[in-house]
Amino acid sequence: MTNSVAELDLPEPLVVTLGNLKGGVGKTTSAFFLAGYFSQVHSLRVLVIDADPLSQTGYSWYRRLTKGEVEMPFTLIAFPSRHVGDCIADNSADYDVVIVDAGGESADIFKAAIPSTDELVLLTSVSPSEVKRVPSTYRAAEEAAVDAAREIRVRVLMTKVPVTMKNGVNVSTEYRTQRAHLENADYDVFKSYVSAWKWYREAADGEVGEGAENPLLDLGEYRQVGDELVAPYRAAARLPIPPVSPARQPQEVPA
Numbered sequence: 229m230t231n232s233v234a235e236l237d238l239p240e241p242l243v244v245t246l247g248n249l250k251g252g253v254g255k256t257t258s259a260f261f262l263a264g265y266f267s268q269v270h271s272l273r274v275l276v277i278d279a280d281p282l283s284q285t286g287y288s289w290y291r292r293l294t295k296g297e298v299e300m301p302f303t304l305i306a307f308p309s310r311h312v313g314d315c316i317a318d319n320s321a322d323y324d325v326v327i328v329d330a331g332g333e334s335a336d337i338f339k340a341a342i343p344s345t346d347e348l349v350l351l352t353s354v355s356p357s358e359v360k361r362v363p364s365t366y367r368a369a370e371e372a373a374v375d376a377a378r379e380i381r382v383r384v385l386m387t388k389v390p391v392t393m394k395n396g397v398n399v400s401t402e403y404r405t406q407r408a409h410l411e412n413a414d415y416d417v418f419k420s421y422v423s424a425w426k427w428y429r430e431a432a433d434g435e436v437g438e439g440a441e442n443p444l445l446d447l448g449e450y451r452q453v454g455d456e457l458v459a460p461y462r463a464a465a466r467l468p469i470p471p472v473s474p475a476r477q478p479q480e481v482p483a
């Protein structure tokens with residue numbers, strides 16, 4: 229067990245499932261960047277399970293990076309099967325964090341991952357048709373969780389968010405409208421969101437060759453998303469309370 233596991237008081241391992249019964253919402257991208265977060269920020273041993281039966285984006289991305297001699301800070305295995313629960317169990321002794329990229333097309337595989345999951349992250353872009361799918365993905369998870377022995381926290385992460393900044397606030401109408409819909413429907417929505425940003429797009433699509441950089445060295449907004457993800461596990465009570473600095477006294481003004 230590393231220090232970080234103790235500091236964060238994580239389940240061993242912490243199982244994070246990324247889902248939405250729909251493709252193209254940023255599941256694979258989020259799986260990679262969150263794997264980068266846990267491995268680089270917290271020095272944890274991270275496994276990504278690519279459980280998407282149709283698209284092999286995760287697997288080929290990983291393969292391209294390792295072939296380009298980019299040292300990946302985590303391990304990826306492709307396991308697009310309804311036995312994904314066994315895959316999680318069989319690897320749980322060797323990893324601190326397991327991230328399941330549940331793909332979009334197979335409700336069966338997604339549901340099979342749920343009973344082993346601690347944190348379910350439902351991803352959606354701001355497109356109204358995608359936001360409308362969040363409840364059905366939620367219900368599928370709820371059905372699958374019936375026999376789960378653990379409590380599963382479900383949160384929604386908004387991805388590919390358009391950004392129009394005004395006085396430090398994102399005033400994009402699409403973003404604000406869809407966030408309000410989700411919150412009014414009582415979804416727990418991550419405060420941080422993932423902007424539509426070419427950095428994320430190019431991370432997976434970009435050419436990686438000799439001397440190429442590891443795109444995950446810049447975690448972008450996934451740094452905040454990761455911090456929010458682990459916030460409930462911070463063992464605050466066990467950490468020494470930082471010393472309170474004495475209040476600054478106003479200086480005497482020499483006469």
Ligand SMILES: Nc1ncnc2c1ncn2[C@@H]1O[C@H](COP(=O)(O)OP(=O)(O)O)[C@@H](O)[C@H]1O
Nearest residue numbers: 251252253254255256257388423424425428429
């Ligand atoms: N935040 C983002 N901004 C811009 N493009 C993104 C973002 N997240 C993902 N993409 C791009 O969108 C496409 C779908 O993302 P992907 O992670 O493969 O989604 P999924 O796994 O849900 O199908 C990819 O081309 C990816 O590079």
Ligand SMILES: [Mg+2]
Nearest residue numbers: 255256283285
């Ligand atoms: Mg994918």
